[in-house]
Amino acid sequence: MKAFIYGAERTVYQQVGNWYVLDEDFSFDLAWLKHKIEQHAQPSSIPVVFCDSCDANKLVSELGEEECEWLQFAAGIYWREVNIIFIFSFDYLPTLVETIFHELRHLEQESIDGLKECFATDKLLPYEERETEKDAFAIGKKKLHLFSLANVEEMKHYQI
Secondary structure, three states: OEEEEOOEEEEOOEEEOOEEEOOOOOOOOHHHHHHHHHOOOOOOOOOEEEOOHHHHHHHHHHOOOOOOHHHHHOOEEEEOOOOEEEEOOOOOHHHHHHHHHHHHHHHHHOOOOOOOOHHHHHOOOOHHHOHHHHHHHHHHHHHHHHHHHHOHHHHOOOOO
């Protein structure tokens, strides 16, 4: 289906609330995924967009922000300047779930004293030394574990 998202007509393969699939290779049931994620995380008030990094750069550019060349190496990103979570890696359910929890954690960090202040200083550090990333990776792994325990039947053919 075609839909207007951020002022431009785009092909949307699945949509549930403010979650959008813009990539035909996304093979999961978005309604199921969103429901299961929200059993372990606060529902997101901002859009979650599943697409490739080129589409994310194009969308962000249309919103007036600069593109990021390094996105091709990322599984996902919470793009603070445009208030959108982009997910690029969705071939393997465990990686997809962990990435969503990781990026949702970045959104939560903005309201957590002690972490929200880290965004400015973290920009000056290598990626693996950033407090916000250490926290998001830890929460992503923890919530993936809880998600897996709660969804054993759906996850049984994946090695976690």
